Every structure is written in structure tokens, then in C-alpha cells.
Amino acid sequence: MNDFIVRDCSLLTRMSGIREAANLRELRERIAACGENVLYHHFCETLLRPSFDYPDYHNDFAVWAKLYLDDRVLAERLGILDPYSAGSLEDLRGTILDILDERLSELPMNPAVSKGNEFFFLEATTVVFETGDTIQDPSQLPAKIANMTNGSIFYHFIDARRRTPDRLDDFSEWLFQFGNDGAGYAGALSSIDFSFLTLSEMRKVLAECLGGVG
Amino acid sequence: MAKSLAAYEGIASPSVIKELRILGSKLKGLRIVHVNSTREGGGVAEILSWMIPLTCDLGIEASWEIIEGTGEFFSVTKSIHNGLQGFPVTLSKKEIETHQSVNEANFERLRPVLKEAHVVVIHDPQPAPLLGLCSERKGKWVWRAHIDISHPSLSVWRALRPQVKDYDASIFSMSFFAQPLPHPQFLIAPSIDPLSEKNIDLSRTEIHAVGADFGLDPDRPLLVQISRFDRFKDPLGVINAYKMVKKVLPVQLVLAGGGATDDPEGKTVLDEVMAAAEGDPDIHVLLLPPDAHRTINAIQRLADIIIQKSTREGFGLTVTEGMWKGKPVIGGDVGGIRKQVFNYHTGFLVNTPEGTAHRIRYLLHHRNLIEEIGGKAKAFVRENFLLTRQLREYLTLFHWLLQGKGESRIHL
Numbered sequence: 089m090n091d092f093i094v095r096d097c098s099l100l101t102r103m104s105g106i107r108e109a110a111n112l113r114e115l116r117e118r119i120a121a122c123g124e125n126v127l128y129h130h131f132c133e134t135l136l137r138p139s140f141d142y143p144d145y146h147n148d149f150a151v152w153a154k155l156y157l158d159d160r161v162l163a164e165r166l167g168i169l170d171p172y173s174a175g176s177l178e179d180l181r182g183t184i185l186d187i188l189d190e191r192l193s194e195l196p197m198n199p200a201v202s203k204g205n206e207f208f209f210l211e212a213t214t215v216v217f218e219t220g221d222t223i224q225d226p227s228q229l230p231a232k233i234a235n236m237t238n239g240s241i242f243y244h245f246i247d248a249r250r251r252t253p254d255r256l257d258d259f260s261e262w263l264f265q266f267g268n269d270g271a272g273y274a275g276a277l278s279s280i281d282f283s284f285l286t287l288s289e290m291r292k293v294l295a296e297c298l299g300g301v302g
Numbered sequence: 303m304a305k306s307l308a309a310y311e312g313i314a315s316p317s318v319i320k321e322l323r324i325l326g327s328k329l330k331g332l333r334i335v336h337v338n339s340t341r342e343g344g345g346v347a348e349i350l351s352w353m354i355p356l357t358c359d360l361g362i363e364a365s366w367e368i369i370e371g372t373g374e375f376f377s378v379t380k381s382i383h384n385g386l387q388g389f390p391v392t393l394s395k396k397e398i399e400t401h402q403s404v405n406e407a408n409f410e411r412l413r414p415v416l417k418e419a420h421v422v423v424i425h426d427p428q429p430a431p432l433l434g435l436c437s438e439r440k441g442k443w444v445w446r447a448h449i450d451i452s453h454p455s456l457s458v459w460r461a462l463r464p465q466v467k468d469y470d471a472s473i474f475s476m477s478f479f480a481q482p483l484p485h486p487q488f489l490i491a492p493s494i495d496p497l498s499e500k501n502i503d504l505s506r507t508e509i510h511a512v513g514a515d516f517g518l519d520p521d522r523p524l525l526v527q528i529s530r531f532d533r534f535k536d537p538l539g540v541i542n543a544y545k546m547v548k549k550v551l552p553v554q555l556v557l558a559g560g561g562a563t564d565d566p567e568g569k570t571v572l573d574e575v576m577a578a579a580e581g582d583p584d585i586h587v588l589l590l591p592p593d594a595h596r597t598i599n600a601i602q603r604l605a606d607i608i609i610q611k612s613t614r615e616g617f618g619l620t621v622t623e624g625m626w627k628g629k630p631v632i633g634g635d636v637g638g639i640r641k642q643v644f645n646y647h648t649g650f651l652v653n654t655p656e657g658t659a660h661r662i663r664y665l666l667h668h669r670n671l672i673e674e675i676g677g678k679a680k681a682f683v684r685e686n687f688l689l690t691r692q693l694r695e696y697l698t699l700f701h702w703l704l705q706g707k708g709e710s711r712i713h714l
Contacts, residue, residue: 100489103480103487216711
């Protein structure tokens, strides 16, 4: 059996080089042209960026639509998008563009924001590193997870879904090698709806959920 | 005594410190040089005074160099500073030459250190020309802009842009502070040092002694705004809001700020504030010396509510400091305050004195929320705005500079 190697990541946000959007049409044009890393950042990496724990919506586009475009209809339509259930980031892009096109066709004008409230397109540079910690047995998971950093939780439980062929988290991938002994733990992990959790909450829920299996 | 990372373990959690040690261990022996224009006073010096020892504690050879200049040089760089922040400034050819020649003189002294460094971080515009002078440089150079240069005076930006465009990367505090440049632009928000005099825990005795010194009534609610006497901090708007609240609730107000007497505009604003406060013994206008960090710390801890009713703001570290004291913040809906204050969670964003008064009354009528929001505010700062986060982002940047070839993901 392979040990689980605990990794951590540190993220550094950067400007993507795409001009900011000052109105809905510009937002649409820029999203159509931006790189996948930009979409990934505004949908998924927000969890690792300094931001408040309980935003109304789960991605930066929806938050901008609500706070600055003052368009709650659009914010709700964008806010419900789940990047992890989309087939790929390109599929996600297609869905976003459909929503924006629909909204543009419904509105009598192109809504714009005042100076200083533009949408800035960002992406991230991520450094991934080993913590020196390993896990040998599924029964160790709850205690190990309880002591992981936010970066480790993000890397293994969220970011893994972009890296692994089956779009699973790293813990579940590792647990499969244990057959029936790991199945209970993997089942517990798959039952977690993490959409509404911050990384700190995720750590707690993961540890509790896995602790309940043993 | 030099600061060490171990001192922060009880505040930021051991796993956060371990994370820094791992990131730092891969950079051991690296020579990093920070350059700015002053060792004392101002936010940059404050950051470097903790960043250098903590970086060294990781086994990295970090050093801090200062460029020395004449009065004329600092007058020019003050103009550049103002121009970058949007004030209408036109630089003369002579002023541009002064900026360049003082950097040339400093470069002769700094040459050996700069050319051998693996990473050089140049802070703000004053030493920016050093890059162009160091043709034999071996390392990577980063320009760190601490101010908002999103709408600069064209004359100033035309003079400065050629000096900064060739850096390997630049750092801004927030996305809306940046200018398009032909290299990667990273975003690193400022942070506070929880063990500094401004933020360290104080005993109840010390806190109450400060309150007594200033004649504050411990039995009535206290509103506090800490900021220099500047129109953009809207101290008159704060007094208006206080007066609206005072009609129905027995509140006290402290407006405390550093020495503004050498700033003609600051003196005018201070005079207006004194006039507006005249005759009300519950408005305390405190002009404090620049080193009154512990006093400010105590005043923030005495507050029921922290106010930062700015109409224009950079990041707003006084907001961060207030939140770190476990207080709800009522802040202007501008700049970096928006990144810190979230309605009903860490405080309230407001746009007018009326809105400020409304939120003060709301909180004072829901005393339980003051504690609840204050607790969330402190947790939010712990997670996002302590120096450990800023140090981690610098280490991440160093890895990217030294190992990356522009990749978005680096595996160590």
C-alpha cells in the first residue's frame, strides 16, 4: 500500500493581463477570451484568497453582478453554477456565456459600473510542496486532516478534482487501494456537500465525517 | 530583541509557522535585498522592520538597504509620490535629473550588494532607477508599489514607467491600485504585526489608565476613529454622525491622529475639527505623537465601535488594527475597507454621516452583536491579514522568481 503524502500549497494572486470590465458586455467579451486559469481562480481559488467566509455567492462574477452591477437576477443565475459538476472549465465557460447572453438580451441597456468598481481578471501562481507528513492507514485520516493547513485541505480536497482523471479528491483516490477497508471512508467523503464550506469548516467537517466511520 | 517566528506560533497556529519554515527551507542561503528610502517612519519601514528578521529566521540572507538623498531629492520624490496618486503634478527636466543623479550616487555604494543578490525588492518610486543602473545584476528584481497608482498624473507616470517596466515583476496591494506593465503583476495585501506596540495585548490596568488619562467615561459607549486629520478620512462627517447619535444615546467620541502640524492642509482640517467639536466635552480630539502606538492600541481596545469613515482610502490598516482588537468597524465603502468590512459579519460599510449614525445606533441597540461581530472580525484578521500571510506570499513569489519560467504552478 502506498502512503498518502501530505502536500500543501501557497497561492499568490496576479493580474491576468486582461483589461478590466466596466459593463456587462465587456464582462462577456473578457470571459470569452480569458484563460482557463482565470476562470478557475474566480470560481475555485477564491477559497484560498483573503476574503470573507460567508459570501452570498460562490464565485467572483456573481458577487460583482450583485454588488456593483446591482443585478440580482444575474447574480443568482451565476451564483448557482457549480464548477465541479461542469464537464470541464470550457464547459463552464460556455454556460457562463449563455447566462450572460441571455441577460444581455433581457435588458434594455448594457449595465455599467462606476469608476473604481470594475471587474479585475486575476489568476494565481501556486507553489505546491510536501509537508513531510505521511498517512499509512485510513484510520489515521481524521486526526491528520484535523491538523492540516487550509492550503493542504484546498490542495487535496478541492484542487484534486481538477487534477485527477475521475475528478475525485486525493483522499478518495488513495482510499480505493484499501478495498473494503477504505470504502466506508470514501463513501463518507462523497457524501459531503462542500459548496457552502470555507476551508476551515471543510477541515472540521472532513475530520468529523471520517471520524464517524471508524 | 530580534523577532523570531516562534513568537508567532501561539497567534497564527503552529501549522502556519511550519508552512513558512518549509517554504523557507527551500530558499536557504538565498540573498535577498530590500531597498527603500527610510529606516524609520511610514508603512514601508514598519513592514521591513519585521520582514527582515523573520526572513532571516528562515535561513535566508535578507538585508535592508536605504538610499540616502538630499532635501531636494525628497522634495522631488514627494512630488512623484503625489503625482502617482493622481494629484496634478508636472515634473521638470531638472527634477527628473535629480531623481536619477541621487540614485546614481547611491548605486555606487550599493553596487556590490545589489549585483550579487538573488532577489532585489525595490520599494516605491524613490529607488526605482537603481534597476537601470545595475547592468551587471545577476538576480531577479521586483518593484513593490505600496500606493495606489491607478490614476497617476501623466507627466509623472511618463517619467517613472521607463524606470519600472524592465523589472521582472511588480507587486501591488490591490488589483485596483495597479497600472498595466509588461511583466507579471502580483497582488499582496498589507498586514499587521500582532506583536507590535500597536497591536500587542495590553493589561486591563493599562487600558483603563489610558482611558482615565483622557477623561473617558468607562460607563458610556465609546466611538473611536484613528487617522490623521485629512479630508479623505472625513473627521467632520464622523462628528456629524456622532451628533446625530448623541441626540438619542449618551455616546463619547475619540478622534485621534498623528502630528499634522507640518502639513498645511492637515492643520486646516484639524482646526475645522476642533471648531466642530467645541463645546462638547464628549468629543475628544487627540493629536498624538508619532510613537504613541501603545496609547492608540489602548484607545482602540476601549472602543465599543471603531469608525473609519474614509471617502478615499488605501488598504486601511487602521481598520485591520481595529478588527484585531475584536471590534466591529463602521467604514467608508471605498478602497481596501471593502476587502475587510462585510455587513453584519465584520462591521458595516457606509457612504454618509447619516448611514454611519444609523449603523452606530443599530449596534448600540444590539449589544450582543458588538461582541459577535467583533469576534468574527478578529478571526478574519487572524486568517487573512497577519504578517505570516504576507511573509508566505513573499516566499511564494521568491520561488516563482527563482524556479518558475512563468508557469502558474510550481512543485517544489
